[in-house]
Amino acid sequence: MAEFTHFNEQGRAKMVDVSDKPETVRTAIAQSSILLNDEIFESIAANTMKKGDVLAVAQVAGIMASKSTSTIIPMCHPIPLSGVNISFQWEKEKRGHRLVITVTAKTKGSTGVEMEALTAASVTALTVYDMCKAVDKGMVIGPTYLVEKTGGVSSPDYKRQINQKE
Amino acid sequence: MAEFTHFNEQGRAKMVDVSDKPETVRTAIAQSSILLNDEIFESIAANTMKKGDVLAVAQVAGIMASKSTSTIIPMCHPIPLSGVNISFQWEKEKRGHRLVITVTAKTKGSTGVEMEALTAASVTALTVYDMCKAVDKGMVIGPTYLVEKTGGVSSPDYKRQINQKE
Amino acid sequence: MAEFTHFNEQGRAKMVDVSDKPETVRTAIAQSSILLNDEIFESIAANTMKKGDVLAVAQVAGIMASKSTSTIIPMCHPIPLSGVNISFQWEKEKRGHRLVITVTAKTKGSTGVEMEALTAASVTALTVYDMCKAVDKGMVIGPTYLVEKTGGVSSPDYKRQINQKE
């Protein structure tokens, strides 16, 4: 049975020892999203032609957050991130437009990069919220989840089932 | 009409000048959540009696993240956070248990603390994910949103409508 | 006579006590620049229409650096930055194009914001270098200097003389 690995012999949290694990190329893909009203959607979309900075700023924030993940998430190992890519898609919904944020993270190391991808996706969405909150404070972030993971040694590859979004 | 305030005269992002705004006591409440399967729920819940560290670690992570918000979110002002409180509730759902995370943040300053509350809530949820991902990678974080905001000068107080959750 | 203020009674560096100084609104303007060859200039300039991200990324980096100034510069006081604005101008030169970076920083506090403006200008230029170095490693950053400063209590306002650039 899978087990909680973050506990020491006193039942307290620890940063798990990974020095025995081989270095492999590992990837993770995570998604988050933010639901925006039409006014905000139109401003951002128009901006991509005129002045458009919201997505550029959000994406820089996400990439920088991926590199700070081990200082944000307490039991996360520091890893040498070898690449991060963030892309955006728009989906029309009943109550506005959803900006879907997809993050791919890659490393060559002894632990996975799920947390880097998930943290980047969350921070990207939070930054969009920050830059648009003067217009509407009702934006909703998420759901945020892992889409795919490869390259682990002790655990198998993971792929989220379709329609498993919520 | 409300406007995007984060752009300068070249259409680029800037950190908005707030030096004219008076210092007032400001509060914000944000919520996030994470949906866990029953195995994880039982381990965490049992832990609250035996050894239970997941929520303690997550909450420390959330509080520390609230203090780092202005270094994580690019256009966010550094503010002197005067208090942060994170509490947890469990909700039973069809496909597991939802851990609801509520963050209250407070400052006496020239800008609001929405981003500090939202960032803390997100990082608390991400930390729970990190500590439980050896058991299940299918956990879903969010939705994450602002519940309430008081004390602003240029913008009115905000209160999320009930049932507006998703 | 003006004096070095950063030394204690043992002749060692200290962070000067400013608790007696009143809080005033203070501004500083700093400039840096980076000299780019024509190939890079054209790519960046074209990008401002098509995809153009170099300046957006550089500017986010500069703003974030201004907020981290007191953790980068050892004897610098932490201050509540109230606003930062970065703008760009191009100047044609004999050996390429110069990207001039102008940073305006503002605070309401007990110490000046010169270092925040200078640090932001430097990091903005360094980021442009980073994003273009695959094309040419011969780019030159600077000169970097203070253009103007207002709002101090113990020292008068400062304004750089024209043609004093180098």
Added chain:
Amino acid sequence: MAEFTHFNEQGRAKMVDVSDKPETVRTAIAQSSILLNDEIFESIAANTMKKGDVLAVAQVAGIMASKSTSTIIPMCHPIPLSGVNISFQWEKEKRGHRLVITVTAKTKGSTGVEMEALTAASVTALTVYDMCKAVDKGMVIGPTYLVEKTGGVSSPDYKRQINQKE
């Protein structure tokens, strides 16, 4: 009776709300020390005449750590440190020389600066250890304690009794 203030209504840690506390000038003095063997003492002491960098590096480290205290100590409030001064004294002991590190920290704010002074003193000592550990790993750091504290509102000034050192 004095009480633990760092717990919320769920018995979990929180960052205490200080938004009601007035801003006063507050000071704290902390001491740490490190016991060095004679070989190291002589090298450092000689350096103070010739090239001497160990104490200079340690002191910069201490000052920078004082500014990062709220990101290192989880429940510590971010405060606008207004001044930090670190001084050194040597004491001859039976088994070597003790470098005594005294840190004075000052702020004008709503919470005390004890943690800033204690953190700076500890990091100064750790840095001396780091720079001398190639010569001897048996150096001992501490005891580390608060010497004095003034300016609080809810708690009285504090002064450590003489001979209370250990």
Added chain:
Amino acid sequence: MAEFTHFNEQGRAKMVDVSDKPETVRTAIAQSSILLNDEIFESIAANTMKKGDVLAVAQVAGIMASKSTSTIIPMCHPIPLSGVNISFQWEKEKRGHRLVITVTAKTKGSTGVEMEALTAASVTALTVYDMCKAVDKGMVIGPTYLVEKTGGVSSPDYKRQINQKE
């Protein structure tokens, strides 16, 4: 003779070049402690049953500090920490109870992890101080020292002699 290695040809501090050293598995064990009065001891001990968060918070702080060691200690190399474990023991003393903090750090890299273990131990103790200082400001931290070190290439393993504590 062992030598100070942290100086360059100008007698100034440098970060020593370790690119020639092979990567080996390295461990370090460090200890610190904090002497608490009986009131605080009882509250913390009771807390382990009721609400007890002091040690959990302190331990998260220690683990996070171990990951930030190279940004806190100036000449310390960034290393890929592969595991950190912190445990607590209580010792009854004449003037109260001593909380003994033992940190084990591990890496697979080109430099040792002594500083990571020592920094984690110090920050763990500082966090206990912070959370209990409302009750008593007279707590004393340390002595703090290296207990054991293995895996180095140029320097032999180290083991502290018993009764060498102070």
Added chain:
Amino acid sequence: MAEFTHFNEQGRAKMVDVSDKPETVRTAIAQSSILLNDEIFESIAANTMKKGDVLAVAQVAGIMASKSTSTIIPMCHPIPLSGVNISFQWEKEKRGHRLVITVTAKTKGSTGVEMEALTAASVTALTVYDMCKAVDKGMVIGPTYLVEKTGGVSSPDYKRQINQKE
């Protein structure tokens, strides 16, 4: 033709994937400088005998900045810096003395260390400015440029031409 590599398929910035690149020993040398008036020059130079801390503080700042480069420069990879050395030279000029700052950085990794060297050089100069600005605000930083680079896999070694300084 060399290409901008920092863009993804949406024309947005990304952190380039380097997981396929072999680990090699890489070095970079960068220079910056700061032009000081005679009063400041004499104080700093005299200090090297009496109390002189300006260069020591600046150099610590530079070394620490080299380790933070990937958190300051958005698209920069985190790398395990294996060594950093900063040295100083004085050059007499018509309008004062120029302090030339030379940084050598080294790593064993998959990407170069140009940005680490350039960032360290810039921050060293900024710190000198900070410590001397009470005497004169007219100091000029830079030009700042790459002098040399070795060890890359996809790009050849680089060496700046003499007299190419500006």
